[in-house]
Amino acid sequence: MPKEPFFRLNQEPEALSGFSRTVAEIQWLLLVLMMFYLVVGQIEENVKIFLLGGLCAFAGFVMAFHYLNFFSKANVWKLALETWVMILLVTWFVWHTGRQNSLLLNLYFLPIITSALALGRLTTLLEVLLIGACYLYLGKSDVPKDQIFSLAQSSVLLAWLFPMLLVGYVTTMLSSDIYHAFSRIKTSAQTDELTSLYNRRAFMDLLEKQLHQTKRGGHTFSVLLGDCDNLKIVNDQYGHEAGNLLLQSIADNFRHCLRGCDSAARYGGDEFTILLPNTTAEEAGLVTKRIKETLTAGSFNYRGNVITTNISIGIASYPQHGETAEALLRHADQAMYANKRESKNLING
Template sequence: MTKEPFFRLNQEPDALNGFSRTVAEIEWLLLVLMMFYLVVGHLEEEVKVFLLGGLCAFASFVMVFHYFNFFAKANVWKLAIETWVMILLITWFVWHTGRQNSLLLNLYFLPIITSSLALGKLTTLLEVILIGTCYVYLGKSGVTGNGLFSLSEGSVLLTWLFPMLLVGYITTMLSNDIYHAFSRVKTSAQTDELTSLYNRGAFMELLEKQLHQARRGGRTFSLLLGDCNNLKIVNDRYGHEAGNLLLRSVADNFRHCLRGCDSAARYGGDEFTVLLPETTAEEAELVAKRIKETLVATNFNYRGNAVSTDISVGVATYPQHGDTAELLLRHADEAMYANKRESKSRAA
């Protein structure tokens, strides 16, 4: 069962959409700067027309990636493609405006900073290598024979690349700090403080994602809704400290009984929920039975008193018992209370 997941900021839909909007603004800024250079730069008319055509093609590329419905959803791969295309555009434009002497050579910092913030170390390093290769290509016409690999030429290349490596490294470190801070905040917001399981809000989020995947892939899954049968009795007899220990005991039991792909949550009070991907109703019933048997066989010592508990569990399976979160939870709730009534009648 998943514990304390690490949330990558560039895997969150809202953050990805924000990154995508920012990249689009950077691309338009890049276009504006290049257009401005075409107006004020001393270029031949034929070159200006040629470059203007290329910029129009790049503008079309940006519009397709950001404003057509087919590419409307932000993805990490899409951001990566856009930064690589930006590098190629800058190289192409600089080639026609002075090569290594071009005033626009520093535009390479834009994709480096973008990649550092959104894509991580490896992609940024690969882009720095690509930019270094482009820089060598831009100056190759002025280097003869083995001059390209001479100590002096290599020193010039490293001197030019060093600021980009430094900017990329520092920006990546800062973004990693943001990622880790975001991960801690996200984990804290989605975790029940007492049991360290998911809380209700996080579980509902996971359930909606599971429903989306099941509808898209035609798969089944089950959920369990469980309720402790004697929490109030334990609280009244031994106090709330003992009741808290009982809830932690139930949470530990879930960790022991569930698979790595399953997710358990404290739904509220003494109620717990479990999400079981790729699990039929029959398999879910076996899981519920294992949880109950393990919990009954387990107890903890509280000030010399052996405290144990039992749990009533209801099962709901998609799509057999409903195709929405509300219907599935309602069915599981009804099944849970039916099991609770049955247990009380047997005890009587």
């Protein structure tokens, strides 16, 4: 049951929404700069009307993407498409306002910075290459065909692209540092320090997401709620260090028994919760049996003392035992205590 070690900021819904809003503002800024140039620049009237029509079309594109729910949610592909369209718009505008001598060539920096912040190095590099190709295309009428890829022209192209490569590289480095800082903060916020499992808040978020996905997709899932049977005895007899090792051994047992898509959490104290996607109550019963058997068979040595444990587990499945997180956890809690009472009766009997 591996935990993802690194959270990508541009894969977080809230972060993507923020990036999307920023891209929209950059696009409006791009439009304002181009409109300003149409007003103050020396452009023929027929060309000015043609460019104005293109800018209106781009404004419609921006409104469709950001204000008319053309995309139901922000995603990486949407951001990438918008930056590519920005590059094509700048190229088209520059073509009609001086080509390689246009005063608006520096507008290429806007999509480069946007891509470097939100999309990563590879996409940014591809966009720099596209801009280089656009630059060559802008100057093709002034250069003989046999000299387009000459050493002299290549030197001019590299000299022109170098500031963009530098800006893209520095920005991606900064964004990478932000991603790693975000990863450490989120991992700390979502992880139980002792067991390295999810904590209660993170598990509830996962459960709510699973409920949303399941209601939309029509599948089922199960929730396990477990309680360590002898943590208090171990704490009283051997101390809290031994109790902590006991909890860690239970967490290690989960990692050994669960699938990669399953999620385990320390719910609080000696209680643990497990989310089993696409799992019926019967299948969850088999998982519970495997966990209890491997945990009972295992043990650890603490200062010469062999310590074993067991865990009482309750099962709740959607929608059989509830259709909300509260209802599922309540049913699992009741089933867990029923299992605990049954185990005590067997021991006493």
